[in-house]
Amino acid sequence: MTQALLHRPTAQGVALAARKVSEILPRTPLLPLEVDGRTIWCKAESLQPVGAFKIRGAWHRMTALTEEERARGVVGVSSGNHAQGVAWAARKLGITAAIVMPVDAPEVKLANTRALGAEVVLYDRPGGEDREEVANRLCEQRGATLVHAYGDPWIIEGQGSAGLEIAEQMAEQGLASPDLIVAPGGGGGLTAGLALALPEARIIPVEPEGWDDVCRSLETGEIQRVGPDAPPTPCDALQTPGTWPINFEILKARCPFGLAVTPAEVRAAQRLAFAKLRLVVEPGGAAALAAVLAGKVEPTDRTAVILSGGNTDAQAFAKVLQTRD
């Protein structure tokens, strides 16, 4: 943790992350989508090799480890997408990875993480077990480095690289940089990174109803947490109990507000992404689009929306397609 505390996330760090990411990952497409006669730009991060933007932060973080740290391995904590990002980067770098995942994670995320060669250590999310404790214990036992899913400067910078790509892709279309970014908000790793990447854009984090700790934190100016009575949500990727100071310092300065979306709004966004963009997007990955479609934020002429991740079980996705809300 000491090294992490000394490193501050910066726009320069985001630019470095973008260079590192571009050397190893093909650019994901920025797809136009017409919403009420206006074009919004959808960054299809669901098309990353692990199906989510999380691969960016994991790569930037883990390539910054010393040889000695690499030899001792890493421990990740994740509901599934960060897990796959860490596992993917670990395999590429020849590092041992253990990932602390909830027992109720989607089957596809557990299977993909194991298929990438990582050890999966389950914790009892429904029973309220503290995942950070499980992870810290593992790190102590093994001398491993914790690769946190959002409360880490390199992770923030890495996720921010998606913002620089968006600006570059909009420039190629003859457009100015986005002035509004709507993005899924879990712990605030992606949204904080986008804020660093795009200093002139408003950043709007979108959370699932009942898991709106960032919304409430922005309203009150203090970090709020999700209580133990939070309702079930299909957005497993956004079930984070609370953001961290390193994220919130940035969000507080740059997000005018946060938004919350309902399960029905999320399903509608998944169906639209299916029909109009031909993309498979998981519930948490569709949250930002859901907020736009539900009219909760007014798009500008330069609005970008992050679509990510795309890891959902076939049966669950079929049910979404068959539901009429």
Next chain:
Amino acid sequence: MTQALLHRPTAQGVALAARKVSEILPRTPLLPLEVDGRTIWCKAESLQPVGAFKIRGAWHRMTALTEEERARGVVGVSSGNHAQGVAWAARKLGITAAIVMPVDAPEVKLANTRALGAEVVLYDRPGGEDREEVANRLCEQRGATLVHAYGDPWIIEGQGSAGLEIAEQMAEQGLASPDLIVAPGGGGGLTAGLALALPEARIIPVEPEGWDDVCRSLETGEIQRVGPDAPPTPCDALQTPGTWPINFEILKARCPFGLAVTPAEVRAAQRLAFAKLRLVVEPGGAAALAAVLAGKVEPTDRTAVILSGGNTDAQAFAKVLQTRD
């Protein structure tokens, strides 16, 4: 038709088409997919604005029309994806378009074509009505130009532009041009174009079982047609009665053989594209991948597969996800 007969499809024409396409359409991603420990490269043409590569040929063809021809409008013939390509290009160029489509086309394809502003003229495919006749009559009545779905030099060149993009994208990964291309084969517009684009690659067209006229044409060296007793197939996009001489001349010289896939093999490919690539691919769009997964063609180290289109009704796709073959 006179102008079309004078124009021969060439590699230079493909290069021109690629330049024209790159000015108006963002490049679709080339996604790696591991199949039995080997990486194959999937060109996600399902991510084109109309969900299919057909937009390429339509754009190249219609931008080649004279001012006078543009004023008289165009007529297209299509089961749905070429329809949307023509409608999209027509809207962009301010040209009137009528599209002859089968009454049993997927609902999403009819709706999307109309939403793009084209007039849809239905013909009775299940009853055996000849779509070419319907289209020719319309052209005569209106003085409109026929934009054929595959039997047209510009259409062939336009579709071939996907091949140049693949070579460019593989070069960016430090790889040589593909030596094997597996692609959906309907009338042979795409496969003939790819053959012109990539002179050193083997091109393998893949058709649905019972609609394997190109397979049989390659075997016999003469154009064979699909009889009226052809079985039903989920691959509506590949239900073409037969290729044309302009296509077959190229295919004959460059395709060692064609392959046919079963409905179950197609569903398996759709499910794999869903789970591993997070892409929505319609049955016809998954045919080429299906042939590779079924072991009907041995991938090389430089194999590219075309995935396109992505236009499928939600209920039909849900059913594919829920089927266990």
